[in-house]
Amino acid sequence: MSKVHNFSAGPSILNQDVIKKASEAVTNFNDLNLSILEISHRSKDFVAVMDNAVALVKEILNVPEGYSVLFLQGGASTGFLATILNFMSKDGTGAYLNTGAWSKKALQEAKKLGNLNMVASSEDNNFNYIPKVYPISTNDDYLHITTNNTIFGTQIKKLPVSRIPIIADMSSDIFSRKINVSDYAMIYAGAQKNLGPAGTTLYIVKDSLLGKNDRTIPTMLDLSVHADKGSMFNTPPVYPIYVSMLTLEWLKANGGIEWIERVNNEKAALLYNEIDNNPLFEGTAAKEDRSNMNVTFVLTDESKKEQFDQLWNEAGISGINGHRSVGGYRASIYNAMPIESIQVLVDTMKKLNS
Numbered sequence: 587m588s589k590v591h592n593f594s595a596g597p598s599i600l601n602q603d604v605i606k607k608a609s610e611a612v613t614n615f616n617d618l619n620l621s622i623l624e625i626s627h628r629s630k631d632f633v634a635v636m637d638n639a640v641a642l643v644k645e646i647l648n649v650p651e652g653y654s655v656l657f658l659q660g661g662a663s664t665g666f667l668a669t670i671l672n673f674m675s676k677d678g679t680g681a682y683l684n685t686g687a688w689s690k691k692a693l694q695e696a697k698k699l700g701n702l703n704m705v706a707s708s709e710d711n712n713f714n715y716i717p718k719v720y721p722i723s724t725n726d727d728y729l730h731i732t733t734n735n736t737i738f739g740t741q742i743k744k745l746p747v748s749r750i751p752i753i754a755d756m757s758s759d760i761f762s763r764k765i766n767v768s769d770y771a772m773i774y775a776g777a778q779k780n781l782g783p784a785g786t787t788l789y790i791v792k793d794s795l796l797g798k799n800d801r802t803i804p805t806m807l808d809l810s811v812h813a814d815k816g817s818m819f820n821t822p823p824v825y826p827i828y829v830s831m832l833t834l835e836w837l838k839a840n841g842g843i844e845w846i847e848r849v850n851n852e853k854a855a856l857l858y859n860e861i862d863n864n865p866l867f868e869g870t871a872a873k874e875d876r877s878n879m880n881v882t883f884v885l886t887d888e889s890k891k892e893q894f895d896q897l898w899n900e901a902g903i904s905g906i907n908g909h910r911s912v913g914g915y916r917a918s919i920y921n922a923m924p925i926e927s928i929q930v931l932v933d934t935m936k937k938l939n940s
């Protein structure tokens with residue numbers, strides 16, 4: 587068992603049983619005496635993995651009929667492009683809510699490939715809140731949102747009311763809470779925060795909206811092709827999909843979204859309570875927008891930095907240095923993070939107090 591309390595923002599913690607099974611499959615997958623790393627993606631054993639991973643996504647998120655679940659490559663950053671090429675018409679405009687570094691990267695791509703309408707931005711306050719009131723024009727092709735802002739520690743709690751299709755980058759909070767898939771035209775998420783290792787990106791996309799765009803779409807970015815081919819247009823990222831499947835099995839076996847949402851609420855409350863009650867710490871995100879996945883905080887007295895850094899290092903805590911654009915600390919407490927590790931961090935914060 588790992589003795590390190592891994593608060594890394596991404597790639598990030600995976601469940602220990604998942605890692606054990608994943609490592610076994612590297613030497614002997616399904617008792618084939620072959621490694622998962624050296625089998626064909628068209629073999630029946632891998633096809634079963636893909637089918638199972640897709641079925642688990644559908645079951646766990648209650649995906650309605652008419653949506654395709656895809657496991658592709660290129661990271662969420664390629665999702666920025668897939669959004670534009672599949673959903674923004676040649677002369678159309680994409681509406682973007684600018685709530686953090688990843689939102690901004692997404693909208694910068696829209697500026698390059700088409701027209702951008704930034705409906706609202708919280709950059710004026712270093713992205714420490716989620717704008718709530720803004721007009722959404724029905725002239726725009728879609729509204730793009732980032733449901734959890736990994737770097738700044740904010741999370742959209744209430745989906746905007748929109749008459750245009752909503753496309754969501756859920757890289758850092760997918761499978762962390764209940765969502766209504768039918769509210770979205772497309773959801774995409776890099777696997778490496780809440781699902782598996784880096785190397786695959788999950789897409790959940792509404793079939794009826796694909797194949798309608800007047801753009802020329804390069805085949806690798808054409809989601810209708812990937813949907814038609816069941817994510818096997820080209821070689822899929824076999825191993826990341828396998829590990830994602832293991833994570834989904836773990837999630838389902840423990841009680842699925844209802845269970846993990848309850849646990850995530852408890853975990854976040856434990857840490858935010860300490861931040862709010864310990865005068866030596868202060869949260870950086872607006873309270874009502876606080877993320878349950880990435881908890882950002884700073885010391886109120888910078889002179890204690892050396893002492894605190896020594897304390898958490900000694901406690902076996904890893905990966906809590908804040909992103910350079912926020913400073914301070916960021917504790918990423920994704921699905922696989924046990925509450926015991928958060929307790930260790932809280933105890934460490936209390937030690938600084940005494």
Ligand SMILES: *Cc1c(COP(=O)(O)O)cnc(C)c1O
Pocket residue numbers: 596660661662663664688732734735736755756757758776777779
């Ligand atoms: C990590 C992250 C990304 C970037 O994902 P890549 O797979 O590295 O392209 C995009 N959006 C959000 C919200 C993220 O947390």
